[in-house]
Amino acid sequence: KELKIATSAPLGTPWVNHVEAIASKISANSDGAISAKLFHAGQLGTEPVMVQKAIRGRIDILGSSMTAFSTVVPEMALMGVPFLWDSYAQIDCAMDKHLTPVFEPLFEKKGFKFLQWNELGWIHTFGKKPFLAPGDVKGVKVRAAPAKYSVNFWQGMGANGVVLPLAETPSALQTGMVEGGTLPAMTYVAMGMGKMAPHLTLSAHLHQSGALVMSMRTWKKLSKNEQDSITNALVPVQGLRDEVRSMAKDMLAGFQEKGGHVHKLSAEQREEWKTAVLPLREELVSSIGGQAQEVWPKILEAKKACVL
Amino acid sequence: MKRFFQLLYRFEATLAALAYIIVVLAMLADVVAREFFDLSLMHSSKIALFAAIFAGMLGLGLATSTGNHIRPKITDQLLPATWQNLLQRLGDVLSGALFLLAGYVSFGLVQSSYEIGFLVPVVDWPLWWFQSIMPYAFCSNALRYFGFALLPSLKPEEADAA
Amino acid sequence: MTYALLLTLAVLVMLILRQNLIVILMVLGGAVQLLYSDGELMFMAEDFWAALDREALLSIPVFLLCGSIMSRGAIAERLVTVLKALTGSLSGGLGVATILSCAFFAAISGSSMVTLLAVGSVLYPALREQGYSTSYSLGALSSAGTLGVVIPPSIPMIIYGLVTETSITDMFLAGVIPGLLLTIALAIYSAWANRTIPRTGFDVSAAGSAITNGIWSLLMPVILLGGIYSGYFTATESAAIALAYALVVELFIYKELTLAQLWDAVIHTTQMLGGLLPILAIAATLNMVLTTEQVPSLVAQWLSSHVEEKWMFLIGLNILLLMVGFFMEIISALLIMAPILLPVATIYGINPVHLGVMMIINLEIGLLTPPVGINLVVASQAFRESFWTVTRSVIPFVLIMLCVLLLVTFLPDLSLFLVS
Ligand code: NA
Ligand code: NA
Numbered sequence: 001k002e003l004k005i006a007t008s009a010p011l012g013t014p015w016v017n018h019v020e021a022i023a024s025k026i027s028a029n030s031d032g033a034i035s036a037k038l039f040h041a042g043q044l045g046t047e048p049v050m051v052q053k054a055i056r057g058r059i060d061i062l063g064s065s066m067t068a069f070s071t072v073v074p075e076m077a078l079m080g081v082p083f084l085w086d087s088y089a090q091i092d093c094a095m096d097k098h099l100t101p102v103f104e105p106l107f108e109k110k111g112f113k114f115l116q117w118n119e120l121g122w123i124h125t126f127g128k129k130p131f132l133a134p135g136d137v138k139g140v141k142v143r144a145a146p147a148k149y150s151v152n153f154w155q156g157m158g159a160n161g162v163v164l165p166l167a168e169t170p171s172a173l174q175t176g177m178v179e180g181g182t183l184p185a186m187t188y189v190a191m192g193m194g195k196m197a198p199h200l201t202l203s204a205h206l207h208q209s210g211a212l213v214m215s216m217r218t219w220k221k222l223s224k225n226e227q228d229s230i231t232n233a234l235v236p237v238q239g240l241r242d243e244v245r246s247m248a249k250d251m252l253a254g255f256q257e258k259g260g261h262v263h264k265l266s267a268e269q270r271e272e273w274k275t276a277v278l279p280l281r282e283e284l285v286s287s288i289g290g291q292a293q294e295v296w297p298k299i300l301e302a303k304k305a306c307v308l
Numbered sequence: 309m310k311r312f313f314q315l316l317y318r319f320e321a322t323l324a325a326l327a328y329i330i331v332v333l334a335m336l337a338d339v340v341a342r343e344f345f346d347l348s349l350m351h352s353s354k355i356a357l358f359a360a361i362f363a364g365m366l367g368l369g370l371a372t373s374t375g376n377h378i379r380p381k382i383t384d385q386l387l388p389a390t391w392q393n394l395l396q397r398l399g400d401v402l403s404g405a406l407f408l409l410a411g412y413v414s415f416g417l418v419q420s421s422y423e424i425g426f427l428v429p430v431v432d433w434p435l436w437w438f439q440s441i442m443p444y445a446f447c448s449n450a451l452r453y454f455g456f457a458l459l460p461s462l463k464p465e466e467a468d469a470a
Numbered sequence: 471m472t473y474a475l476l477l478t479l480a481v482l483v484m485l486i487l488r489q490n491l492i493v494i495l496m497v498l499g500g501a502v503q504l505l506y507s508d509g510e511l512m513f514m515a516e517d518f519w520a521a522l523d524r525e526a527l528l529s530i531p532v533f534l535l536c537g538s539i540m541s542r543g544a545i546a547e548r549l550v551t552v553l554k555a556l557t558g559s560l561s562g563g564l565g566v567a568t569i570l571s572c573a574f575f576a577a578i579s580g581s582s583m584v585t586l587l588a589v590g591s592v593l594y595p596a597l598r599e600q601g602y603s604t605s606y607s608l609g610a611l612s613s614a615g616t617l618g619v620v621i622p623p624s625i626p627m628i629i630y631g632l633v634t635e636t637s638i639t640d641m642f643l644a645g646v647i648p649g650l651l652l653t654i655a656l657a658i659y660s661a662w663a664n665r666t667i668p669r670t671g672f673d674v675s676a677a678g679s680a681i682t683n684g685i686w687s688l689l690m691p692v693i694l695l696g697g698i699y700s701g702y703f704t705a706t707e708s709a710a711i712a713l714a715y716a717l718v719v720e721l722f723i724y725k726e727l728t729l730a731q732l733w734d735a736v737i738h739t740t741q742m743l744g745g746l747l748p749i750l751a752i753a754a755t756l757n758m759v760l761t762t763e764q765v766p767s768l769v770a771q772w773l774s775s776h777v778e779e780k781w782m783f784l785i786g787l788n789i790l791l792l793m794v795g796f797f798m799e800i801i802s803a804l805l806i807m808a809p810i811l812l813p814v815a816t817i818y819g820i821n822p823v824h825l826g827v828m829m830i831i832n833l834e835i836g837l838l839t840p841p842v843g844i845n846l847v848v849a850s851q852a853f854r855e856s857f858w859t860v861t862r863s864v865i866p867f868v869l870i871m872l873c874v875l876l877l878v879t880f881l882p883d884l885s886l887f888l889v890s
Pocket of ligand 2: 795796797798835836837838839840841842843844
């Protein structure tokens, strides 16, 4: 049997290495009976398209971001509520110890076998000028990611959030259509946004997770043995998390060496951002469909249980 | 029957033109709101895109009604000229059947999107609302070809020379 | 093998039964999906929708309508009048004016088809009237019409930028010099090929009044490109701005366009869109089958393992792209080939923007090569000449474009000079 594995991450990144490792373990576990064909860099479509293809069984295993999954499991968007999380340790604990059983059935209902969490890391803020207080972005045109929580964040900050596809963001920065935006540090550096908007503020205002899933259609066609050789092949996600996070750190160091500016927010400054954005939280949560109303308290509980 | 197809054409042409106007207004509203009123309209680009798809899909039938489709003609001289009318009618039946099949298949897609509950990113509208234009357009187009097969006088002159 | 034979037979039957291109592609796509790929027809519908549901595609209908309005109204005509007045004293003046009009018009339209239609509808009758040969007139308009994809703004460049995550603004800048080179080369050929046709002489006051009358047309590229480069609107949105500007100028300044004509333009454009959009979408479903079966990456792998020198790779790349251009429509070809070729080209140290420009010019030539040559089809449709007459007429122009392609390939600075 040949499984199609897809991700939007390009070759050579931790995400592709991670699924490659899983793929070779699957093949070893099944004595070569199951092999894998890897499609990287979004060859099979944009993330939301790949999500649809995976449900319909054209992609067997998919690693994607929470933004993409929220087009079918809307409750995933709750994980991206701004200023929800305080630290990576807290997030890891909440996801691994408390939230997997909450989301597993939601994924299953939509035709996915939830395999494990995915990790993209903190989302930070960047601009042509330093963004240190909500006043710095008041009325400023900034790029918002095509997701509710991104729009909600900029709304709270009082900025003019323009929803732009990632690929259009560099040219929009270049021409001055937008003055800044939000991205994971790695994407910010890798796409060279720092050349046009050299001030990165480590706002960590939201966390972008994701999931590695299998199409239920494929899953149900496998024998018990074959299913086991897949579940036993899941390389622990903590390794991926560590790699993504340390790579982000290294890239930021390189960025600073080349003259980029990295700003840290003091506790008071971060509190100021939070105060600006929090009043809009309820509106965001209630705009999220599905069983968001039942899931949201469980996320808050998980967070509470993981105060470290 | 002629009257029916005329009405269908008028109906779809008006809708398509309306969709076109919506495309342009939505795109302009986006730019104006952003540049002059510091506002970002989350829905406008999606409205524009779906309106453009509607215009294009409705245009499929309009192009059929007016003979605007590209048709390779390299084999037109292959068989005797007296056969052409028969071939044409057979061809129209085939086209009609294939578009009907396309309508059926895309209806399956819409149904599946409805059942799974896919949402349009950011705005959270159900995707199947917009995908429904596919089965509609393919079926309305199939209807036209069946019409041509029954009454060849309905068939328009071909506009191209390809 | 049996399948391939059956498919060929099916296509032949469909041709004899006078099926249109959409139906033929639909059947091919469905058959390939069932026989060689994922195996469900619904997947084709899924790909069809995914191909339509792309924001970059949004600029296509709007640019089409814009072109249709400009060619019905006075913008295109007055642009042509200015260039006619300026080139009348040259050898082959109207021929040169044709090339320059296309180039100028290309700077306000995102697609080659629009350029061809808008300028062609005004100039084709004029060329024939002044004694230019059918073959030259057809060839010049069809070929110079393709300048629309190299001279910014350009829909194919937007698509390349999107799929390779290359800056669209950089792509636009990189297209300027190669676009001018192509224009100059075609203009020189036009002057030479039509040297026997009598000149009309240069009339200063006529030229002056043509410019005064045409100023709103002449300003259009300035507003469009200026707006993009100063961040007022995105490259995609520039289509809507172009349309709004064209409408205001036609309805309130030139006042030659009636509301009835405007309605006509809208309906006509929807018909054109209805012929085009489904073809684009079905082509995309065929491409998705190729990707799923990893055909392009196998080709690219073969290429990189058999070719060592950069110059050999560049030649091979151009030959591959020209061959792709024979069979594929430009947008689908970019969507499928760009993400595959980019990593290979990076191995040879080729700048992504340079690669983009090379791809665009190759595929631009593909617009003029049978069997799938959109500009040939559009020209034969618009000027009521047979497909083969048009195909023969573009041969000298294609040869010139190949020469410019060689220059652009081996002198990367031609593309990269303006890019920061
Ligand atoms: Na252009
Ligand atoms: Na071609």
